[in-house]
Amino acid sequence: RAPRDPDDRHHTKVTYIAAISDSPELQPVLPQVILPRYTQHALPPAGMLHTYSGFGYPFEFWHGTGGATTPGIVQSWLTRLRSVISSFNDRAWIILAFDCDTNHLSVHTMAHLRRLGIIPLLVPAKLTWLLQTLDVYAFGLLKKDMRLEELRSREASATGAVARRERMKFAASSIRRIIINRDWSPAF
Numbered sequence: 001r002a003p004r005d006p007d008d009r010h011h012t013k014v015t016y017i018a019a020i021s022d023s024p025e026l027q028p029v030l031p032q033v034i035l036p037r038y039t040q041h042a043l044p045p046a047g048m049l050h051t052y053s054g055f056g057y058p059f060e061f062w063h064g065t066g067g068a069t070t071p072g073i074v075q076s077w078l079t080r081l082r083s084v085i086s087s088f089n090d091r092a093w094i095i096l097a098f099d100c101d102t103n104h105l106s107v108h109t110m111a112h113l114r115r116l117g118i119i120p121l122l123v124p125a126k127l128t129w130l131l132q133t134l135d136v137y138a139f140g141l142l143k144k145d146m147r148l149e150e151l152r153s154r155e156a157s158a159t160g161a162v163a164r165r166e167r168m169k170f171a172a173s174s175i176r177r178i179i180i181n182r183d184w185s186p187a188f
Contacts, residue, residue, distance in 0.1 A: 013037040013067040014168070016175070017077050019096075020134050024183040026088050031080050032175055033060045037067020051165050055172045058084075058180065071106040078109075082116045097121040099128050099135065133187045138179060145174040 017033040034052075038044060044052075044063055052061045060080070065073055078096075085092050096118050098104045104122075113120050123131045149170035153162050162170075 014171070015065075015067055015069060016171075017069065017073075018134060018138075018175075018179055019081060020138055020179065020184040020187070022185045022188040023088075024185055026085065026092075027182065027184060028180055029058055029084055029088060030180075031060050031077070031084055032058050032180060033062055033077055033080070035062050035065040035067050035069070035073065037065075038063075047165060048168070051168060059172060059175075069101075069103050071103050071109050074103045074106075074109050075112045078112060078116055078118060082118060094118045095121055097123055097132055097134075099123050099132060100125050133184070137187060138184070142174055142178045145178050146171055149174060 014037070015035040017035065019030045021027050021030060036044065036048070036052075052059075062073070062076075081096075082094065085094055094117070096113070098120070100122060103109065104120075110120070128135050150162055150167060153166060153170065154160050
């Protein structure tokens, strides 16, 4: 029964690219990439840029992406991931499990994985529920935590509305709590 939030035409969608590791020491430094989308190719509003800057490392906001993954975005993320992991342990093996999304399976992405020395582990369609820990288990916990944060905020608000900027703060807080500051080694 809460009134609908007014539409914010500047910030309509966000895509989150994450990784979890079997190393509790590595997990807090893995890049957590957010791809915000702005309508009509608008520039990020100054208020949102200020909000984003307060999230700190390992959050990275990649503007101008259209808010969605493409093979080019996936390749940039893979390069960034390899760079961070190599800085942590230059002899580490990277086995990356991901689903059969066309952005992951492009010839260019596969060639890029090979150049980076990342071993792809492709999860067959219809089996992510069983074999892709991040997609099902971790993101399930994350989404539940984000919903609870938003619900608490709506309850505390006189109007029952939550600004998009506040939603992004809830998401970042949940990502830090559920994904970044957690030992995921038992999940592997």
